[in-house]
Amino acid sequence: MSNPSPRYIQGMKTRRKVLGEKYVDAAVTNTSPFTEDFQELITETAWGNVWSRNTIPLRERSMLTIALLAALGHYDEVAMHVRATRNTGASLEDIKEALLHVAIYAGVPAANHAFKIAAKAYAEIEAAEKEEDHA
Structure with missing residues (x-):
């Protein structure tokens, strides 16, 4: 991703904290042009929005x-x-x-x-x- 959003950056931090570096590195490595938009979506929304809330x-x-x-x-x-x-x-x-x-x-x-x-x-x-x- 050339210019990640702040929500993506936060999502990736949270995703790595929860799932671990090794798992996330594998997911990133296995991202293809076909799955890239989906990976961005889950990183921003699931990890950067929901999982990153402090409630x-x-x-x-x-x-x-x-x-x-x-x-x-x-x-x-x-x-x-x-x-x-x-x-x-x-x-x-x-x-x-x-x-x-x-x-x-x-x-x-x-x-x-x-x-x-x-x-x-x-x-x-x-x-x-x-x-x-x-x-």
Whole structure:
């Protein structure tokens, strides 16, 4: 992007803080002329506007996002945001509580699948942390 807007710049800071440098670098690297406008849109609106607001902490924003994504069946995004809890401060217990709400308000099948996705993501986080400890 040749002349990024202030909202884009803020969005990229927040996106990197939440998702991590490695994830965002990969997303930027994989941007094509076809996806460039979409990447700009999500960086400015989702990350530069909504996620950058200071009305609620990242922990709660993370919990809300995971619950909404699970309720809507966007499980790839659930996994990504569960991995991001390392950066948002949302704990395993926080996510469990959010997914219990999903079960009641959006349905047991949605929560059941989201619990499986979250458990797998947490296992990946633990494995990565063990590798970091041995490195």
